[in-house]
Amino acid sequence: MYPPNQFGYQFVARTPDPQYLKRIQEESVLRREANRVGLTVLCYYGLMFAIQMLLVGLITAWGLMDYSQVSNPYQGIEPLAYYLMYGVCATISAILPGFLLIRISQSSIHQMLPFARVGGKKTLGYVAMGLGVCMFANLAGSMLDRNLQWIGVPSYSPPTPYDGSPLSMIMLVLCICVVPALMEEFVFRGAVLGSLRKFGDGVAVLGSAALFGLIHGNLVQIPFAFVVGLILGYLVVHTGSMLPGILLHFANNLFSCLLVMASEGLQPEAYNILAYASMLLLLALGAVGLLYLCKRDPGLFTVSKTESSLRFSRRLGILAGSPAVIAFIVVVAIMSFITMLGAMLL
Numbered sequence: 001m002y003p004p005n006q007f008g009y010q011f012v013a014r015t016p017d018p019q020y021l022k023r024i025q026e027e028s029v030l031r032r033e034a035n036r037v038g039l040t041v042l043c044y045y046g047l048m049f050a051i052q053m054l055l056v057g058l059i060t061a062w063g064l065m066d067y068s069q070v071s072n073p074y075q076g077i078e079p080l081a082y083y084l085m086y087g088v089c090a091t092i093s094a095i096l097p098g099f100l101l102i103r104i105s106q107s108s109i110h111q112m113l114p115f116a117r118v119g120g121k122k123t124l125g126y127v128a129m130g131l132g133v134c135m136f137a138n139l140a141g142s143m144l145d146r147n148l149q150w151i152g153v154p155s156y157s158p159p160t161p162y163d164g165s166p167l168s169m170i171m172l173v174l175c176i177c178v179v180p181a182l183m184e185e186f187v188f189r190g191a192v193l194g195s196l197r198k199f200g201d202g203v204a205v206l207g208s209a210a211l212f213g214l215i216h217g218n219l220v221q222i223p224f225a226f227v228v229g230l231i232l233g234y235l236v237v238h239t240g241s242m243l244p245g246i247l248l249h250f251a252n253n254l255f256s257c258l259l260v261m262a263s264e265g266l267q268p269e270a271y272n273i274l275a276y277a278s279m280l281l282l283l284a285l286g287a288v289g290l291l292y293l294c295k296r297d298p299g300l301f302t303v304s305k306t307e308s309s310l311r312f313s314r315r316l317g318i319l320a321g322s323p324a325v326i327a328f329i330v331v332v333a334i335m336s337f338i339t340m341l342g343a344m345l346l
Contacts, residue, residue, distance in 0.1 A: 023309045030318045038324025040101045041211050047093035055085040079161035083171035094183035098191040112194035116240035125289045130231045130248040132286010135279045137227040145220045181250035188212045189236045199315045200306035205233035207319050217336045
């Protein structure tokens with residue numbers, strides 16, 4: 001207590017509320033981490049575009065692009081060159097920002113890239129259950145695509161060169177299945193989710209899934225990838241291992257590649273029957289995996305709770321409202337609009 005001043009008043013020193021100080025400190029840590037994550041995905045997205053433009057220039061200089069066929073699905077690029085370009089682009093754009101985020105994180109690399117022992121049978125169960133979720137998202141995405149086309153929004157998906165040759169088959173599986181399963185999981189379920197776990201596992205799974213969805217950049221793939229990102233993130237925090245998610249990512253993309261291969265020589269009606277029948281089969285497989293895990297994993301639908309002085313909505317708001325995340329969302333929105341506009345004009 002201070003002595004009275006010349007006016008006769010006494011000043012009382014107030015001790016700051018410890019809970020208030022704890023909230024302020026936690027918010028500061030989360031804002032810093034959110035900006036780091038936002039810059040990581042922004043760099044990942046920017047590098048993909050920049051490296052692709054650089055490689056297109058090199059491919060053009062080497063005479064591997066035919067400008068008389070720029071309207072074809074591969075933009076005039078030879079299929080082998082396209083696959084090599086995609087693989088190099090996806091690998092470099094993931095490794096550089098991902099390792100940088102891990103490097104500046106205060107967590108150990110084992111926390112950021114966990115590979116705890118899960119067990120073979122349970123791993124297969126998680127993959128089967130996840131495939132069921134992916135097929136549900138696929139069916140929902142197909143319905144969304146049809147509705148968008150009905151209101152005049154054209155369907156757009158990245159080109160997948162395939163000419164039926166063994167080399168094309170190998171490159172298709174390597175670049176569409178293996179590379180994304182490793183590189184995208186490294187970035188989003190490794191570096192990004194590992195950093196966001198400071199917000200709590202719930203926010204980490206939801207936030208990493210949202211960023212993973214946005215990176216796909218079109219109205220049909222964003223919700224599909226968001227749902228897939230939710231199950232992939234859940235598997236990491238629940239099992240303590242990235243392996244089930246990597247295998248699930250590979251299996252989901254392999255399913256798409258097999259449909260691309262099967263489409264060669266099939267009439268559209270026969271292809272649609274095969275595609276929907278395969279989805280229903282994998283949905284049934286997912287149900288079997290779910291039933292198996294319900295017996296073997298009593299805590300299947302639980303994740304560890306994180307002690308925090310901030311409400312869940314507040315932590316999620318800090319992540320979504322960070323300048324770097326907002327910048328990423330704006331860039332993706334602009335690029336998605338340009339892509340959609342280009343598809344409408346073709």
